[in-house]
Amino acid sequence: MPANDENSSDKEKCLELFLKIGLDDRTAKNTVANNKVTSNLTSVINEAGVTDGCNRTVGNLLYTVATKYPANALPHRSTLLQYVVSAKVKTTAQLDAALSFLGATGSENLDLNQFEEACGVGVEVSTEDIKHVVNEVAEENKATILELRYRVNVGVLLGHVRKRLPWADAKVVKQLFDAKLYELLGDRTAADDEKPKKKKEKPAKVEDKAAPVATSEKPPEEDLNPFLIFPNPDDNFKVHTEVPFSNGSILRCCNTKALLEKHLKVTGGKVLTRFPPEPNGYLHIGHAKAMFIDFGLAKDRVGSCYLRYDDTNPEAEKKEYIDHIEEIVRWMGWEPFKITYTSNYFQELYEFAVELIRRGHAYVDHQTPDEIKEYREKKLNSPWRDRPMSESLKLFEDMRCGLIEEGKATLRMKQDMQSDNYNMYDLIAYRIKFTPHPHAGDKWCIYPSYDYAHCIVDSIENITHSLCTLEFETRRASYYWLLHVLGIYQPFVWEYSRLNVSNTVMSKRKLNRLVTEKWVDGWDDPRLMTLAGLRRRGMTPAAINAFVRGVGITRSDGTLISVERLEYHVREELNKTAPRAMVVLHPLKVVITNLEANSAIDVDAKKWPDAQADDASAFYKVPFSNVVYIERSDFRMQDSKDYYGLAPGKSVILRYAFPIKCTEVILADDNETILEIRAEYDPTKKTKPKGVLHWVGQPFPGVEPLKVEVRLFERLFLSENPAELDNWLGDLNPYSKVEISNAYGVSSLKDAKVGDRFQFERLGYFAVDQDSTPEKLVFNRTVTLKDNYGKGGK
Structure with missing residues (x-):
């Protein structure tokens, strides 16, 4: 049987097995697509003895064990699985406690009494x-x-x-x-869907950097050029990194004059940057900052930026992600100079690895991952570190030819095991993976690591500025060490702080879990900070880029930026570009008794607040008929001085139309439920009530207004920084999405297309969702009208 057929057959068997333990179809298929999780879960199922199946609760717990079990406690995994199968550990809370306890215990002897107490075994909660x-x-x-x-x-x-x-x-x-x-x-009311009013905060002091005061005007930092901090390409011989070694010597990494001249001859002195995402998920707003810096610097210096896929891990990468990344980069307004893949350079990277062995700077190692971890923690050399160069060359060739089993050998760089920098402890350059590559096919069974590949490819592509986030700062020493020992061109490396936004998570692992476990409706769920989600929600590239520009290219890490700051920029943009319309979320019928049933008066409603009366294109027609609909929350049976809505005997103005006065309230048999309101309108408009309400009228006598579905979104998480919580999923906001299926909209909305954006008066900014059909439009609320950024938001 051909290898591909065998692989397909194995996957079908795994899928069948995963469905037997109660995983839903989507989770099971996603698991099969990930070789590592498939291997772990299959082992767990066999170890638990449930290959014939089990109930869904047990199956979901087994899945969690397969994906979250601490590697340092493997000797105790079978014990935990017996507790799960026997229903002694039967809830997610118990399992999380068990995993935490086992992680702290490690490979030491397990005290079952302490274990059972720690995870609530035997405790019954009715x-x-x-x-x-x-x-x-x-x-x-x-x-x-x-x-x-x-x-x-x-x-x-x-x-x-x-x-x-x-x-x-x-x-x-x-x-x-x-x-x-x-x-x-x-029941929930329309008022329950409104955001609570916040008390006005006192302006922060000037020296209080933790809470800068924002104003409703454009933040001043946006007027500055954030790219002035970067040197020009011909200064790269001055840029160096000191790499200290355990013998007290220091390696100063910088380009020789000859290397720099060769580089400048190829590039003509042009700035070259690269945006290097790993295609293992959808891009989020943190990548928007990376794009702004990588593409923005190139644009500012009239240079070019590569879109380079960092595709060195074939198990996690999918064509879906590759296609998405290219699409979203262009949607964000950036045009790549070239689209490249690290896999394009697999042959060159392999040849550099051979050269590295020949120069005595790499060796083939047979330690297991756990042994490598232990030896690195103890600063011990691998037993194979000093093997002969010829032997490493032979073994590396065997690795390339598929003659060594997966996990039985790696190629490691011979760096400095006594350094104070953990990222100089003989990092892995190549590992064996018998997994076809989504771009390179099945040509290779050894794949380079990020630490080995990205700096060499930067050099090959003559990148002038290699820009990355601060967590890679400690890897700068390894980056320059490798280029130095190979004697090739060294780009300028600079790290900047990650973009941390409140009330969300941006770890790809956490995002993947939200998607695969269906806590959200896919990678483009409008509640996520993925760029696909923000686009679907109705945010614009211009607003997102203005936001990241305002945040700046700083090196101060750990600052949590309020999501309100992003919303400020979105409002600024949509206020200029989104036409106005009127929509009633919870319609309450109002019958105008002094207007004939079969008549209607067309009134002009403004698409733009500053529309000139002689500009016909800035208005749309709204029929004022004898039946109109207002928000249910805009009517009360009891009036009060601070209330500007409609009440019995009270008048309000219907925006763009006429004043109306409530003359009668029709109640249901329970004498509480309001069925409809009777009112009279003032055709002279002499009445001047303070309250102004939005409304929707019948387009034709007896015909209901345009029915639309409206989705209201709030913060996905309740806490500002859910990523810090142990039980971060427990912080999900249960009311982050509210669907209103029977709202009414003005007729001018009927021709709206997917992606069109509007301001619904008094309600917020909305965009047409892709779930819309010819029968019903669906609108997502992008942001509310209220802006809190100017009241102390970061």
């Missing part, structure tokens, strides 16, 4: 127990719940329950708490 504690917490916080209603921070309240009942089933806790909220509050 539904009645949970209900009792939920009632307690709700009662203790009743005043806050009644005041804030559905805007209350449910995550905090659930945290109180979890603290008292750590081993309770999280899903049951959530269900019972939701039921309790409904018991206290009843």
Whole structure:
């Protein structure tokens, strides 16, 4: 049987096995596509003895073991699996506690009594127990719940329950708490969907750098050129890095005059940068900053920027990600000089590796990953470090020809095991992987590491400025060491701080988990900070680039930028470009009794706030008929001085149309539910009430207005920095997405296309979603109209 057929057959068997243990179809297929997770999960299933299947709860726990089990505690994995299969460890909370305990224990002897106590074995939490504690917490916080209603921070309240009942089933806790909220509050109203008003904060002091004051005007830092910090290419012989060695000597890495002249002859002195994403997921807003710096510097210096795929890990890479990256780079407004792949240079990289061995700077090692880790921690040389050069050359050739099993050998750089820099401890240059490459095919079974490949490819492509985030700063020594010992051109390396945005996660591992476990609706879910998600939400490239430009190219790490700062730039952009329209989310019928049933008055509504009366293109027609609809939250049975909505006997202005006065309220049989309002309009417009309401009228007598679906999005996480939390998934905002399926919109929206953006008056900025059909338009709220950035936001 051909190898491809065997591989396909193995994958089908694995898929069947994963479905047997209760994984949903999507998770099972995604798992099969990842060789490492497939191998781990298959081993776990066999070790647990459930190859004939198990229930879904056990299966999901086994999946978590396969993906999160601490490598230093492998001797105890079978013990944990028996606890899972026997339902002694049966909740996610228990399993997380077990994994934490085992990670701390490592390979030492396992005290079962301590283990069982640590993860709640034998502790039974009944539904009645949970209900009792939920009632307690709700009662203790009743005043806050009644005041804030559905805007209350449910995550905090659930945290109180979890603290008292750590081993309770999280899903049951959530269900019972939701039921309790409904018991206290009843149905959600339109007012519940509005963001709570924040108290005005005092301006921060000038010296308080942790909370810079933002204004409604353009932030001043955007007027500065952020690229002035970078040297010109012909200064690269002055740029050096000191690499200290254990014998006290220092290697100064910099270009010789001959190397620099050769480089400048090829490039003509032009700036060359590269944007080097790994195609193992979708790009997020942190990559927007990287793009701005890489492409922006090249544009500022009239140079060029490569889009280079760092595709050295075939197990994690997919064509879907490769295609997405190219598309999103162009959507962000950047045009690559060339699109290249690290895999384009596999032959050159292999030849450099052979040369590295010949020069005595690399050797073939047979240590296992755990042994390499242990020896590096103890600063011990590998037993194979001083093997003869000829022997390493022969073994490396055997690796290339597929004659050595996967995991049985690596090629390591002979650096400095006594250095103070962990990234000089003989980093791996090549490893064996019998996995076809999505770009290079099945030509290679050895693949270079990032630490080995990226600096050499930078040199091959004559990159002038190799720019990366601060976590790579300690690798700068290895970067220059390798180029120095090979005697090839050295680019200027500079690190900048990562972009950290509040109320989200940007780790690809965490994002992948959110997607694969269906906590969100895919990589382009509008609640994610992926660029695909931001695009679908309606944010523009111009706004995103203005945001990252304003953040700057600093080296101060750890600053958490408020998401409100991004929203400020989005509002600034959409306020100029998004036409106005009117939509009613929760329609309440108003019958105008002094307007004939079969008549309608067309009124002019503005697409733009500063529209001139003689500019017909800046207006759209809205029919004012005897039946109109207002927001349900804009009507009250009891009026008050600080209320500007409609109430019995009170008048309001319908925007662009006429004043109306409520004359009668039609109630249902329960004498509480409002069915419709009766009102009279003032055709003379002499009435001047303070309240102005948006509204939607019937386009024709007896015909309902345009029905649309509206999706309201809030922060995906309740905490500002969920990535710091152990149980970060427990911080997900249960109300981050609210779907309103029966909203009404003005007729002018009927021809809107996917991606079109509008300002819905009084509601926010919205974009047409890709889920729209000819039968119904779907709108995503991009941002609300209210701007908090100027009130102390970072």
